[in-house]
Amino acid sequence: MEPIESSVKIFPGTGSLDLAKKIAEAYGKPLGNYSSQRFSDGELSYSFNESIRGCDVFLIQSTCPPADNLMELLLMIDAARRASAKYVTIVVPYFGYARQDRKDRPRVSIAAKLVANVMQSAGADRLMAMDLHAGQIQGFFDIPVDHLDGTAIFVPYLKSLNLDALTFASPDVGGVARTRTFAKHFSADMVICDKHRKRANEIASMQVIGDVTDRDVVLIDDLIDTGGTLCRAAQLIKEKGARTVRAICTHPVLSGNAYANINSSVLEELVVTDTLPLKQQSSKIKVLTVSDLFAKAINNIHSHGSISSLFINN
DSSP, rough: OOOOOOOOOEEEEEGGGHHHHHHHHTTTTTOOEEEEETTTTOOEEEESSSOOOOOEEEEEEOOSSHHHHHHHHHHHHHHHTTTTTTTEEEEESSTTTTTTOOOSSTTOHHHHHHHHHHHHHTTSEEEEEEEEGGGGGGOOOSSSEEEEEEHHHHHHHHHTTTTTSSOOOEEEGGGGGHHHHHOOOOOEEEEEEEEEEEEEEEEEEEEEEEOOOTTTTEEEEEEESSSHHHHHHHHHHHHTSSEEEEEEEEOOOOOOOHHHHHEEESOOEEEEEEEEEEEEOOTEEEEEEOOHHHHHHHHHHTTOOOGGGGGGGO
């Protein structure tokens, strides 16, 4: 008997339904048939309404807000394992808890490692994510991790703007490597905004290291939460003589007063992706889709092709 080639089946989590639809459309296959429900006390349930036995299953779910979406993803993984899927790949465009990747003070958990352990224990065979807050999170997993790079989305857009005095800026010291990657693509200069925090989401002081006079400055970050750091950095850069200031952030978490902060800021625009759905619209926020990139990555994983071929080379 000839072996039967396993087929690809794509299923969404509740938190990433719109993105999953776009990924499936770009891949050329409809989403699988599933059911997701919530009991009156908040308990979640997830089931597959078609056979996935022997299939390569891709489960798409960003974990923000983290509690419900992470729990639903774990239920999806467990259901797939119990339904005899051949290979379970979790597609987590935005990996929640990534900011808690180390012990930066005594007696705290390393939440990113805990989440990695739980995902693996549930039965995931592979993780696909984009622009993890810290690259070392890949090492928290003992399964293959495909870490997609947002430059493949943002660099073509920036080139289309034809900015002739381009300078890239990191909103903090931790984002220097990410910002330098963008600067290399354009052979451009970069500056650093050095900040000191009193506590999470609250900045005590900030200063710009480098010259931004008469430059078109692009702030680079992996995510934007309340927008406090980014908007303060943009204001400071503008005060230092920049011609224009815009920002690129892969993951639009956008909690608290984020939309008000952005709308009242000096930013020309905030460019994000659809790894997370926007809670409201803003004339200053432009969304670029990652659906084609993830669809290509799914195809390459299934056909044992190269993931690095999807990156933009310097």
